[in-house]
Amino acid sequence: MTQTERYQDLPLEEVIGDRFGRYSKYIIQDRALPDARDGLKPVQRRILYAMFHEGNTNEKPFRKSAKTVGNVIGNYHPHGDTSVYEAMVRMSQDWKVRHMLIEMHGNNGSVDGDPPAAMRYTEARLSAIAMEMLRDIQKQTVDLVQNFDDSELEPTVLPARFPNLLVNGASGISAGYATDMPPHALHEVLDAVLMRMNKPQSSVDELMTVLKGPDFPTGGIIQGVDGIKKAYETGKGKIVVRSKADIEPLKGGKEQIVITEIPFEVNKAVLIRKIDDQRLDKRLDGIADVRDESDRTGLRIVIELKKEVDARGILQFLFKNTDLQIAYNFNMIAIHNRRPTMMTLPLLLDAYITHQKDVVTRRSNFELQKAKDRIHIVEGLMKALSILDEVIITIRQSQDKRDAKNNLIRAFSFTEEQAEAIVSLQLYRLTNTDITDLRNEEASLQKLISELLAILNNESQLAKVIKQELQTIRKQFAEPRRSIIEDEIEEIKITLDVMIPSEEVVVTVTKDGYVKRTSTRSYSASNGKDFAMKESDYLLFESMMNTQHHLLLFTSLGNYIYQPIHELPEIRWKDLGQHVSSIVSLDSNETIIKAIPIDKFDDTRFILAVSKLGQIKRSSLAEYQVQRYSRALNTMNLKKGDQVVYIDLVTQADDVFIATLNAYAVRFNMDEVPVTGVKTGGVKGINLKDGDVVVNATTIPADARGELFLVTHRGAVKKMSLKEFEQGTRGKRGIVVLRELKSNAHRVSGVLYVQENEQVVIETAKGVREVVETKPIRNSDRYSNGSFIVDTDKDGDVVRLWKVLKKSIESKKS
Known part of the structure; x- marks a missing residue:
């Protein structure tokens, strides 16, 4: 018989949407986000419960980590062993968690990012404070559910006798949600819980009088109380965490910066490499050496500086450019009532307090039932001792244990439980003194029952018990605060002197x-x-x-x-x-x-550019300062076939003189050129005739006392007074600067503004260079063609000219 194929015809988007929705729900609820009550993710909870269930507790010897991982995978968490072991290791790292939940022997990684040893080499057990997370779990304080194959029961949440979520913090990324909660000092968190219990409507300001803010296991300095307050009020906020650094003097006038605490979750080895990169890349020349002197006694990074270098300035630069200072962003999302919720501080405390009330109530109910069951047995034993002889005769006349129990129930009105206790009674207890012990036990049980009923029937008594137990934990496990909190975020000021000597x-x-x-x-x-x-x-x-x-x-x-x-x-x-x-x-x-x-890049000076096709533009010098300069940057947007022929640094008061190949020139003030952005194309500087181009331009200062020096392609030079060229407006055709010839007319090779004693070098097409002293040359009018200096028939046309650079270096040195 052939089997018919069954299939469903469904739209792909519906299928994907449904599958992703289920996956997201699982990831959010049961993998990546912590529970608001015990502060644990499922894998962490399963690790702790597996170790507790196997008796791998703090008062017993360490066991191989691989055994625990195997138990967790086999019984509770059907995922990869790597993920389980990594979660286990993280709970044992004192630079990751404020109070370790697991103690580990062997290499469990380092603050340098070194991986832990394989799980076959390390040993682990629950820490003392982890036992407080699991205390009373056997007293039905939390719900137990079937594991993945229905072979075991596992808890949905741990009793968590201290607020683990605030104490140890949490971080995780799920589908559409992420969480980042910093760790806190245990005693401060417990004080906040107690305040919230005493005053349920206490505000964040009031809570912050006892819970100052985060307390990182690596210490450091926390800046920004406003950011902490905002996070506690809304669930989101930002603080700055910086390293603890001291400046120590050395011999020979040198200093060194010593780092003893670094920000939370910063890799020390990477941090040191990044600091040293600042030296190697010459971004920071003041550093002579960077050393890691950390040992078993604590962290110590030494940054040795060169002589007479400002140590505080170097430190400020490192705060800004390395992970010596980081920004920490609160994102306090946790699973609350089976939903991902943005938690405020009051909501976190209330969730924990509600959980504790539930735990203590369930424990009290469990203990009350146990006490009632026991007192029932004690009453039966006392009754049996009062009629001991009749009881013994009845038992001896019975055929077996079941018959003896039935006979006792029928003859003396014992209950099933009392009859079981009587027939199971050891003979040595049939003494005259045993009745005294039973009476004392009955009295103590009556007292216990009264206390438990008071807890169950009186809200204030319930709260009192919780407070007492929290006080006990505070006394046993409280540690001094490690992180210092400062009110304001210090502004980092860096001077150029620090970066570059x-x-x-x-x-x-x-x-x-x-x-x-x-x-x-x-x-x-x-x-x-x-x-x-x-x-x-x-x-x-x-x-x-x-x-x-x-x-x-x-x-x-x-x-x-x-x-x-x-x-x-x-x-x-x-x-x-x-x-x-x-x-x-x-x-x-x-x-x-x-x-x-x-x-310096100021806005009082400008970059002026003139193009071959007569465009001119002016941009503020301040706009030329950039942070990224690995490629050439645009300064003038040119049309096809155009190019820049002149560019210089100018002031508002300067004049511009533009000369063309066909001997036209214009002079106008800088005000004529509007200030535009760096990447603009500019405006028309001179109106060119067809076939004419700009050969170059020059800037004339406001207090100019020099002359204009012009050279033609035929090797003629002439010097002209500035009075020959009055200021006009841009965009004009201009006036002629050479006398027109019917044949072999002069064309302008270049024009320069020169002052007394300046020299000009003239270069020909054949590479011949002629140095011309400008002072001896007499001034000419605009219509003359000057005097021939270069033999162009022999050496070629003049192609370029430039002023000889003034030897100002020697004078500057002196």
Whole structure:
């Protein structure tokens, strides 16, 4: 007989939605989130119960961890052994939990993130305080349910005779929910519970008079009381946890920073590596060495500093840039009434108090029933002793135990339980003194029953019992607070001096893009001569700069490179510099046209750029400061075929002079150019004729006393007074600066603003360079074509010119 195939035709989204809904419900309720009553996840609860059930308690010898893991997997938690062992190890790590629930012999990991030894090597047992989590569990204080295969019973929650969720905290990620609860000091949490019991409507402010805030097992300094209060009121809040650090003096004027406590759940080895990376990457030159001197006596990280370095400033930098200081975010979600709930502090305390009332009530009911059962037996034994001879005769006349019990019940009106106790009575107890013991036991049982009834019938008596037991736990297990709490979050202030030692260096940039910084010692040894440079290259920039300053390198394609001076490689004066392509990648046809030194990025100065097609733009210098500079950044949005021909640092009072290839020029004030963002394309600076382009521009200072120096492609030079060019407006055609010739007309190769004693280098197409003294040249009017200096027939047309860099370094050094 063939079996017919059965299938359901269902929409995929319904199936997936149903399956994921079930999975999410399981993950949320029974895996990743702690219960608000005992503060445990199911795997933790099962581990503790399995150890207790097997007698692996704190007063007995340690047992192999693998045995416990096997028991947990086989009886309660049908998941991987790794997850069970990891949960078990975490409960034994004193840097993870405030009060360890498991004691472990062997390697159980380290604060450096080292993994624990395999479970076959380690041994474990319940800790003393873990026994308080399980105390009275055998007295029906909590519900027991069938395990996964119905072969065992397991608890749905532990009695938890102390508020474990607040004491040890919790963290976990489930489907759609996550939790992060910090640990607290046991005595403070118990004081808060007691306050809440004495005054059920107590506010968070009142509770915080006894529960100051979290108390991490690794200590540290907690900042931000407002964040703690917000978390206790809403379930979410943020605090700052910073390391405990001291500054110790050393010989020779040096100092060292000693870290003795680090933030919660920070990996010490990773932290030390990150601190040392700051030194190796030269982000922090003040550190000489970083050592881990931790031992069995405690944690100790030593950061040795260089001579005369500001230790407090270094520490502030490390707080900001490493895990010496972290932000801890409360997210107090727990399972409350079988639902994930955002817990406030009052709600957490109330959930625990309600649980304890239930536990003590159920325990009292259990003990009351036990006492009643026992007193019933005692009354039967006392009655039996009073008629002992008749009882003995009745038993001797009986055929067996069952017959004896029936005869006693029929003859003397004993109950089944009393008859069982009588026939099971040992002969040695049939003495005259035994009746006294029974009477004393009856009295004590009557007293116990009265006490238990008082607890069950009187709410205040119930609360009194809970308070007494909490006080006992407080006295037995309280430890001093480890974390210090400070009201305000301290603002971290970092000065540049801390990050980069102030040092004067010589910085050079060549036209071909070779950049380097040279120590003053190397520069002095060469007397500024024998500079390493390729034959066809020339110096674009040379200046004494401070390592705390920056260099902006502008390219012909409208980009710029942001370069902190301290990050430049230190290269000898006589060695070739580092090519700019090793700093950032540039196009093959992109060249460096300007290097501008920057001591500070303020908004009173501007970067002015002029393009080949006559566009001009001005942007605030402050906008050029960036945090990320691993690539070239845009400074002018150029049209296709356009390029930057001039760029410089200017002020509001400066004038701009733009010259074109066909000898037109305009001069206007900086006010004519609106201030725009860094990536804009600018506005029209000069109205070009067809076929004409801008060759370059120059800036004229407000108090200018120099002249304009012009060179043509035919090798003619001339100097013109600034009075020849009055201020106008931008966007005009401009005025001519050369006399027009019918044949072989001069074209402008470049124009510069020069002052007395400045030299200009003129370079031809064949690489011939001519140095021209500007002072001896007489001024000409706009319509002259100047005097010939270069023989272009022999050496080629003039292709570029530049001012010789003034040797200001020696004067700065002196």
